[in-house]
Amino acid sequence: MKNIKYTVAALLILACSHVAVAQSSLSSYFLDGTFHNSKLNPAMKAERGYFSLMATGNIALRTKGNVGISDFLFPRGNDELTTFMSGSVGQDEFLGGLPGTSRIGFNLDESIFSCGFRAFGGYATLDLSVHSSTMFMLPKSLFEFAKMGFQKNSYSISDININTMNYAAFTLGYSREVIKGLRVGANLKYLLGLAHADINIDKLNVELNENRWLVESHATAQGALFCEAYATLDEDDVIDGIETGKMSPASSGFAVDLGVVYDMNDIVPGLTLSASILDLGFIKWKYMMKAQSADTKVEFNGFGTVDYDDMENTVEDELDRLKDDAEELVDFKYEGAESVNTRMNTTIYLGAEYSMPFYKPLSVALLYGQCFSEFESCRWHDVRGYINIAPLKWFEATVNCGFNTYGTSLGWMLNFHPVGFNFFIGSDHMITKVNPQFVPIDDLNSHFTMGINFPIGKPK
Numbered sequence: 001m002k003n004i005k006y007t008v009a010a011l012l013i014l015a016c017s018h019v020a021v022a023q024s025s026l027s028s029y030f031l032d033g034t035f036h037n038s039k040l041n042p043a044m045k046a047e048r049g050y051f052s053l054m055a056t057g058n059i060a061l062r063t064k065g066n067v068g069i070s071d072f073l074f075p076r077g078n079d080e081l082t083t084f085m086s087g088s089v090g091q092d093e094f095l096g097g098l099p100g101t102s103r104i105g106f107n108l109d110e111s112i113f114s115c116g117f118r119a120f121g122g123y124a125t126l127d128l129s130v131h132s133s134t135m136f137m138l139p140k141s142l143f144e145f146a147k148m149g150f151q152k153n154s155y156s157i158s159d160i161n162i163n164t165m166n167y168a169a170f171t172l173g174y175s176r177e178v179i180k181g182l183r184v185g186a187n188l189k190y191l192l193g194l195a196h197a198d199i200n201i202d203k204l205n206v207e208l209n210e211n212r213w214l215v216e217s218h219a220t221a222q223g224a225l226f227c228e229a230y231a232t233l234d235e236d237d238v239i240d241g242i243e244t245g246k247m248s249p250a251s252s253g254f255a256v257d258l259g260v261v262y263d264m265n266d267i268v269p270g271l272t273l274s275a276s277i278l279d280l281g282f283i284k285w286k287y288m289m290k291a292q293s294a295d296t297k298v299e300f301n302g303f304g305t306v307d308y309d310d311m312e313n314t315v316e317d318e319l320d321r322l323k324d325d326a327e328e329l330v331d332f333k334y335e336g337a338e339s340v341n342t343r344m345n346t347t348i349y350l351g352a353e354y355s356m357p358f359y360k361p362l363s364v365a366l367l368y369g370q371c372f373s374e375f376e377s378c379r380w381h382d383v384r385g386y387i388n389i390a391p392l393k394w395f396e397a398t399v400n401c402g403f404n405t406y407g408t409s410l411g412w413m414l415n416f417h418p419v420g421f422n423f424f425i426g427s428d429h430m431i432t433k434v435n436p437q438f439v440p441i442d443d444l445n446s447h448f449t450m451g452i453n454f455p456i457g458k459p460k
Contacts, residue, residue, distance in 0.1 A: 025426060025449045027413040027449075028398075028413055029365075029367055029386075030367075033047060033390070034415055035116060038173050038175070038185065041261065041274055041276035041351075042173050042257045043185035049116055050454060051456065054110065062428070065102070065105065066103050071097055074088075095143065100139070105377070109129065111128070112128045119174075122174055130167075131166070136162055138160060141157045150208050154208070155208075156204075157204040158201070160204070161198075161201075162199045167283060168192045175259070181262060182260070188256055192226065193283045193285055194225075195225050195226065196288075196342060197223035203218040205217070220293075221290070222289065222290045224251060224286075224337075225242075226251050227287075228248075230289065231337075237333060238331045238332065239331075250285075251283060251286060257276065257280070258276065261273075270357060272355075283341070283342050288338055290334075291333060349367060351366065351367045353365035364385070364386065365386035379405075381404060382404035384401065384411070395416055398413050399411070400412070409429035411430070413426025419458075427446075427448050
């Protein structure tokens, strides 16, 4: 039991320590000299044409979560750290600092090629990109079991969720001013599904006493790849692997982004309002594999009679029996593959910016964002206030503060856009304390972005 507890502890810490993310930066939303804001609001146009390649940068790294390394590692003098499993760390000290559900996640939004240009009286964009989103939801009762063990006779653990969505997107965007001050835009996306999985452990009941362990579990899972794929089964019809068929694309879909920007200068001088809704669409997975575990009960009554004349083989046989019993808890019965439509995680943004009448290059702004998803682990919200300044035609900057599902964040960005090139650097969430591997200590929220684009033509 002790080894099981420490294994669980190690896996949880590793999961919290290796989360990296890249996605469109919220810090850039109100900076006019940037070139990728059409990803956040398709009605926004760049000041001139541009192109960018993955090799030139445009990289962002992000981690997010409502827990951090400091929730699992504790200082104990002489600059040493100990895990929450240590006897020197009290139950209240560890469990008292955890939320009811720990959320840990990462995303990837990386452009392979992107360009923008003036066309048909408006502004058009082309973009080829890859996207990945992975989220973990871990209930507090799971950590309680890992920490307390036999100190309680029973544990009821539920709502463990792991969700990942991976796809490529080819996007064609267009925006134009329809009446004075009102600009609208849309992005049309063709989506190619790469991989998807959703695993739910909705029941994990554990009963412990000195003579017997009883574990009862139930879980569901579904998953698909970009090509034809099926589960392979053992003699008990339990999934033991995945076999692929034709390697041609078998998962695809469509989505649309809609946006509007309204310059209210004739009504309220200096005020601009904006709104967008992103990723209205779906991916159709032709070979979605589905599986479900039985309501399995595994009972372990301790080791049987030990043959002291054959001690090594007896212990090995008993350990094999325990391993076989434990494997029954994660045995999935295959329910076949079918065509399934998975809705995209849809996001809305509402923004307002006001330029100071005494100094037009200075503005304040407010942005609200919320993600809606059929998967609870992927839902989030963010409210962010900005101070923006553009003292030179080729330079602008912002500082902002956000309040979101994962806590409070401080962001900033510097954007240089003279003739010939564009360079930006910034963060949506600054961190002040990291470990030697640059993993945030107090929480998993961090973000860093930097990139280079190549402008075409003159600003307009």
